[in-house]
Amino acid sequence: MPDAEPMRLLAHSVALAPLGGVEICTLQDAIGLAGRGHSLGVAHGADGPLRAAYEAAGIDLDGPHRFGFDPRTALRDVRAFSRPARWARQRATEVVWLNRVEHLPWGQAVARWSGAALVCHLHAPPPFRWLRPLAAGVDHLVAISGSVRDAYLDRGVDPARVTLVPNALPPRAYPRGDVAERAAARAQLGLPPDAPVVLCYGHLSRAKGVPELLRAWTQLASRRPDALLVLVDSLSAEPDPVVAAQLAQLDPRSYRLFPMATDVVPFLHAADVVAFPTLLPETFGRVVLEGLATGRPVVASRVGAVPELLSGPMARFLVPPGDADRLAVTLAGLLDWRRDEPGLGAECVAWVERHWSFPAHLDLLEGVLATARDAHRRRPGHRAPA
Incomplete structure (x- = not known):
């Protein structure tokens, strides 16, 4: 919807840092x-290195805020929600675009107090026992x-209230890298x-199959001592002790x-x-797309939504979760793909x-947000943002 009427949107992020896929998405x-052309504000928790990217795009930032809600501290939590609600009203927010369903009480409070519509972007399975209320x-x-959509439908959510908008990557964010780019990056x-x-990157934890x-x-290196495993740990401040012990x-020389x-x-x-050896029922698995977009095969666990990404001719890169033997064989078979399959x-x-396609992804997301705004405007008793 490139010609959609400009919207005033309010999003949130627990941190202005690449803690995981939700923050990057x-x-x-x-x-x-x-x-x-839409006006965006982002309420955030901790500050971090992504601030510059938000500001360069002309996106307003406000924080730090607390997003959690606990019935045992309900009064304190609700009071904390009043500050972002005031900011939302000052910005004349039309849609609160919530990217973490576990913060639904925060989103409901801010949307209700600011007179905005509320759209919840589901990046995770249902976190609440009583979801429909x-x-x-x-x-x-x-x-x-589709995996995420089905999880919510199984919990009784009306299918008419859920739109599938598959994740995607901005085309210039993960450019293809061939032999020259590989040499420069290694230097x-x-x-x-x-x-x-x-390469394996992200949360280097037991849950991620590290x-x-x-x-x-260990198996692969014994057969290919020339190979190198590169690990980039987003949990480097608090490394997983089991992973640390195995690395020791x-x-x-092998990693x-x-x-x-x-x-x-x-x-x-x-x-x-x-390598993406996760054991979790991944709701998407953007590491898979990031690797493929740069021109690298990605060996990943057959769990959650990952088979939606690696289907058809790419399904050969799927391995059973937790199967170290199969993982070793599949990785070893791809080490020399530039020689064996130069077109891969x-x-x-x-x-x-x-x-x-990222433009198609934005079209769908933009359409959902605009439809929610327009329906909210028509609702009886709707109070337009100031």
């Missing part, structure tokens, strides 16, 4: 919507995958120029560990293969471009 979608004040729900990161490199990856790597047992990075593109360009990088890029 919120940033990229907000920048995309701002680029289409809590969702009563929500104008519409947006599901990032930048201090990695050997000729070693086959497998212990299984390290067991697989690995040959230090490199880096702390959290705001920009993962150099690591993707330095890699030959990306282009196939990965084309897959993302064909099935996960």
